Amino acid sequence: MHIGLSRPKAPPYPTPDVDAAIVARHAEQAGFESILFGEHSITPTDEGVSHSIHTEGVPYFQEPVVALSRVSAATTRLKFGFGVCLVPQHNPVRLAKQLACLDHYSGGRLIVGIGTGWSRAETEALGGRFERRWGQVREIVGLWRRLWTGERVEHQGEFFQVPPVRCFPQPAQRPGPPILIGAAQDSALQRAADYCDGWMPAFVTPEAVAAGPERIRAGKARIRELAQQAGRSMDDAPVTAIVHGGTGRDQLKRFEDAGVERLCVMLPFFDDAEGARRAVTQMAEQVL
Numbered sequence: 001m002h003i004g005l006s007r008p009k010a011p012p013y014p015t016p017d018v019d020a021a022i023v024a025r026h027a028e029q030a031g032f033e034s035i036l037f038g039e040h041s042i043t044p045t046d047e048g049v050s051h052s053i054h055t056e057g058v059p060y061f062q063e064p065v066v067a068l069s070r071v072s073a074a075t076t077r078l079k080f081g082f083g084v085c086l087v088p089q090h091n092p093v094r095l096a097k098q099l100a101c102l103d104h105y106s107g108g109r110l111i112v113g114i115g116t117g118w119s120r121a122e123t124e125a126l127g128g129r130f131e132r133r134w135g136q137v138r139e140i141v142g143l144w145r146r147l148w149t150g151e152r153v154e155h156q157g158e159f160f161q162v163p164p165v166r167c168f169p170q171p172a173q174r175p176g177p178p179i180l181i182g183a184a185q186d187s188a189l190q191r192a193a194d195y196c197d198g199w200m201p202a203f204v205t206p207e208a209v210a211a212g213p214e215r216i217r218a219g220k221a222r223i224r225e226l227a228q229q230a231g232r233s234m235d236d237a238p239v240t241a242i243v244h245g246g247t248g249r250d251q252l253k254r255f256e257d258a259g260v261e262r263l264c265v266m267l268p269f270f271d272d273a274e275g276a277r278r279a280v281t282q283m284a285e286q287v288l
Helices: 020-030 064-074 092-106 120-125 130-147 186-195 206-229 249-257 273-287
Strands: 002-006 034-037 079-086 110-115 153-156 161-165 179-181 240-243 262-266
Touching: 002 020, 002 079, 002 273, 020 034, 020 064, 020 273, 034 064, 034 110, 034 262, 064 079, 064 092, 092 110, 092 130, 120 130, 130 153, 130 186, 179 186, 186 206, 206 240, 206 249, 240 249, 249 262, 249 273, 262 273
Parallel strands: 002 034, 002 262, 034 079, 079 110, 110 179, 240 262
Antiparallel strands: 153 161
């Protein structure tokens, strides 16, 4: 099982966030396999709080495409990705191009966790349709896969229309970087089986972490079953799990035994470069 890092859960939120390149260099030097960054572009001020993790509303995060570009340039081996990308908040052709460039120029190191976000105000301010956001995701993922072939693509969908185009460069990973559905609900398993390459659940409380390995076993079995029903082969559905940073080695072994391919441990809070170095070093001593 590969061990990676995920940025701190919130709150509190560092403002501004520490440069992803600094955190990634420390992660690579410490021996971690990967690092994931979440996405929230704006913080609506009048929406209120409706999510159990983000108890102070939508958090402040640095722009992930920019952050991952800096990670790519600052490292040579470290895999990196979205944990998760809020897909309906992007133009699908532009994002396909950005993802392909990240993967191409990094030599195939990109991991694409996807989701929709829980904030109606954030989604709609950035162009998504909140009630149909998962329908948008499905259409967008299918369009990405076609654009990544380098062939002529024309698309007339429910949400997006694209005239005949080609899009280059192609991703280094073929047929593209892995696309992992980023949620732990049962509905995520159906989506993983229908149109994704795997699953990216997050376990952010001690209780959820303790129950996580059994949830993974059951989820992998269900994805295999649903994929077979959909005519797809996912005999070993890849799982990248995000877990709370208090997890010890014994608990990590339970996730490995449950079939997790990659475990990304949440870093503790930090708000400057030295704090990032200490946090990464501390986590390396704990889990590597």
